[in-house]
Amino acid sequence: MAERFSLTETTAAGGTRLAFAGELDAQAATALWPKLLGRDAKRPAGIDLSGVTRCDGAGAALIQSIQAAHPGLAVTGASPALSRVLARFAEAHRAPAARSAAPDPLPTRIGQAVIAGFSAAGEGIGFIGSVVVSTLAVLVGRGKLRLSECAAQAEAVGTRALPLILLLGFLIGLILAFQSAIPMRRFGAEVFVADLVSIALMRELGPLMSAVILAGRSGSAFAAEIGTMKVNQEIDALYVMGFDPVQFLVLPRIVGAMLAMPVLAVAMLASGIAGMTTVMTGFGFPVSAILRQVTRATTPEDLFGGLFKAMVFGLTVALIGCRRGMETGTGPKAVGESATATVVGSIVAIVLLDGMFAILFNLLGL
Amino acid sequence: MSTAPGADAERVIEADKVAVRFGARTIFQDVSFSVRRGEIFVVLGGSGCGKSTLLRLLVGLVPAAAGHATVLGVPIDSPDPAAQRKIRRNTGVMFQQGAMFGSFSLLQNVMLPLVEFTRLPHDAAEWIARTKLGLVGLADFAGFMPSEISGGMLKRAAIARAMALDPEILFLDEPSAGLDPITSAGLDALITSLSRDLGITFVVVTHELQSILAIGDRVIMLDREAKGMIAEGDPRKLRDEATHPTVRAFFRREELV
Numbered sequence: 341m342a343e344r345f346s347l348t349e350t351t352a353a354g355g356t357r358l359a360f361a362g363e364l365d366a367q368a369a370t371a372l373w374p375k376l377l378g379r380d381a382k383r384p385a386g387i388d389l390s391g392v393t394r395c396d397g398a399g400a401a402l403i404q405s406i407q408a409a410h411p412g413l414a415v416t417g418a419s420p421a422l423s424r425v426l427a428r429f430a431e432a433h434r435a436p437a438a439r440s441a442a443p444d445p446l447p448t449r450i451g452q453a454v455i456a457g458f459s460a461a462g463e464g465i466g467f468i469g470s471v472v473v474s475t476l477a478v479l480v481g482r483g484k485l486r487l488s489e490c491a492a493q494a495e496a497v498g499t500r501a502l503p504l505i506l507l508l509g510f511l512i513g514l515i516l517a518f519q520s521a522i523p524m525r526r527f528g529a530e531v532f533v534a535d536l537v538s539i540a541l542m543r544e545l546g547p548l549m550s551a552v553i554l555a556g557r558s559g560s561a562f563a564a565e566i567g568t569m570k571v572n573q574e575i576d577a578l579y580v581m582g583f584d585p586v587q588f589l590v591l592p593r594i595v596g597a598m599l600a601m602p603v604l605a606v607a608m609l610a611s612g613i614a615g616m617t618t619v620m621t622g623f624g625f626p627v628s629a630i631l632r633q634v635t636r637a638t639t640p641e642d643l644f645g646g647l648f649k650a651m652v653f654g655l656t657v658a659l660i661g662c663r664r665g666m667e668t669g670t671g672p673k674a675v676g677e678s679a680t681a682t683v684v685g686s687i688v689a690i691v692l693l694d695g696m697f698a699i700l701f702n703l704l705g706l
Numbered sequence: 707m708s709t710a711p712g713a714d715a716e717r718v719i720e721a722d723k724v725a726v727r728f729g730a731r732t733i734f735q736d737v738s739f740s741v742r743r744g745e746i747f748v749v750l751g752g753s754g755c756g757k758s759t760l761l762r763l764l765v766g767l768v769p770a771a772a773g774h775a776t777v778l779g780v781p782i783d784s785p786d787p788a789a790q791r792k793i794r795r796n797t798g799v800m801f802q803q804g805a806m807f808g809s810f811s812l813l814q815n816v817m818l819p820l821v822e823f824t825r826l827p828h829d830a831a832e833w834i835a836r837t838k839l840g841l842v843g844l845a846d847f848a849g850f851m852p853s854e855i856s857g858g859m860l861k862r863a864a865i866a867r868a869m870a871l872d873p874e875i876l877f878l879d880e881p882s883a884g885l886d887p888i889t890s891a892g893l894d895a896l897i898t899s900l901s902r903d904l905g906i907t908f909v910v911v912t913h914e915l916q917s918i919l920a921i922g923d924r925v926i927m928l929d930r931e932a933k934g935m936i937a938e939g940d941p942r943k944l945r946d947e948a949t950h951p952t953v954r955a956f957f958r959r960e961e962l963v
Binding site for chain 2: 400404405428429
């Protein structure tokens with residue numbers, strides 16, 4: 341590209357005179373900046389702008405940076421129009437304020453993190469408290485639970501997740517049966533694969549996998565929906581209109597998730613047993629024998645324990661998703677952060693709860 | 707008011723019978739006008755008349771269903787990347803809500819086009835960005851995040867970002883909407899001073915009568931019922947002499963009977 345500017349340097353008393361000509365724009369500034377403002381640039385004797393035909397913000401930045409680097413430098417030859425432009429930019433420019441003080445020392449930051457952790461835990465307990473209060477209000481008739489919204493949430497959380505649950509359940513049953521058949525065969529105990537898979541699915545995998553899917557599919561959606569409403573001040577609007585945001589937004593989601601989860605767990609169990617049966621028939625067992633083995637191996641306690649766990653997981657995921665949504669900050673990243681935090685937090689909480697259930701059921705002898 | 711360029715000034719934007727349709731719904735049609743270099747050109751009209759859509763058309767965000775328009779001599783729908791680059795590099799847009807990137811500070815927002823589209827050294831880009839923020843009166847807020855400043859400041863910051871690359875044309879969508887009269891008047895003064903001192907051409911979409919009379923060199927008025935232009939010319943003349951009932955009602959703040 342042809343250069344639309346030129347710089348003539350003439351040696352005079354006291355140093356070099358810089359005579360600019362042509363168009364001082366981003367192209368000129370890019371080319372001249374390192375030379376005139378680099379580390380080894382010398383103080384010029386003066387700047388002559390009489391040949392400059394046009395100067396934009398970048399050109400003005402160049403001239404003014406040279407002036408700022410060498411206070412008292414004379415600038416001559418600018419046309420009235422150019423002087424006006426330069427004056428406008430010079431008046432506007434403000435050097436950055438001095439940097440703020442050094443970062444806090446490590447102990448201070450550790451202390452701040454601890455305080456932040458405690459206050460976050462306190463806020464979490466506060467949220468659970470407000471959900472309990474709202475639930476009680478509904479139970480004693482002081483509040484209203486929007487049943488149609490609960491049903492809509494149950495549909496979104498449950499019905500629409502069914503194809504995924506059925507597919508995953510079938511595959512998990514299939515894989516479990518295949519994998520456990522290998523060691524079982526060594527003992528001639530292949531028929532007990534049915535016991536293993538059905539107990540595992542009923543007590544553990546059904547509720548657990550359903551909850552993981554709930555966290556990924558619906559927990560994140562709760563956080564994003566409520567978070568977007570928060571960012572758009574819709575939560576504030578609900579509040580000033582006299583609605584309880586918890587009653588209006590959180591309870592239907594909790595009820596929906598708690599209703600849907602046992603159904604999802606049963607669906608996963610059924611499709612898992614179907615997957616296992618597919619493998620077992622391949623080994624030569626008749627379907628009736630497999631199903632008899634399943635009914636003999638499992639008890640109603642196994643089933644109801646699993647369903648109870650599923651409900652608790654549903655409650656947990658919905659609580660975490662809604663709380664993250666309600667706490668969404670401002671800015672475009674906030675909603676995404678809430679959704680991520682929901683999925684991570686939910687999965688950790690589910691696994692922890694599952695461990696606690698294992699201990700509890702063991703103590704109760706279930 | 708800035709000194710309006712004469713009728714023989716170079717035309718930087720020309721629109722010839724442009725129309726925009728969303729599906730079967732016609733927003734406007736047969737809209738023709740030209741914008742001269744250095745003037746403040748105002749597109750006005752009531753809510754829903756398509757004035758923001760016209761601006762989105764000119765900046766290439768909405769396709770024209772009919773007609774032809776050029777910006778700086780380049781057809782707005784030109785498929786040539788070099789032609790598109792010429793428009794992008796020489797125009798700036800301020801959106802209604804500012805559209806500042808929320809994860810960057812104001813300074814980073816203004817520096818972004820400088821860093822991405824020029825090879826200026828970092829110091830130079832920062833100097834220029836600080837100057838642009840100073841031009842809109844936000845020199846002391848360079849380190850703030852967009853969520854930490856008010857709506858009026860956001861709009862001014864958006865103007866600073868739109869000016870980062872020293873564009874010839876600035877498009878402003880509703881600069882004074884939702885602002886108090888003092889802030890709004892300050893923004894008007896900013897627009898006229900930038901036009902006067904730096905020779906920037908402005909295309910401003912607004913329905914604020916006081917702004918229109920304060921800054922507009924020339925206006926066109928769109929109307930929802932007519933689905934097109936119903937007036938063109940000097941806003942003060944339109945106020946005093948217009949015969950079209952909607953135009954009269956608009957400028958005199960009357961109800962339309």
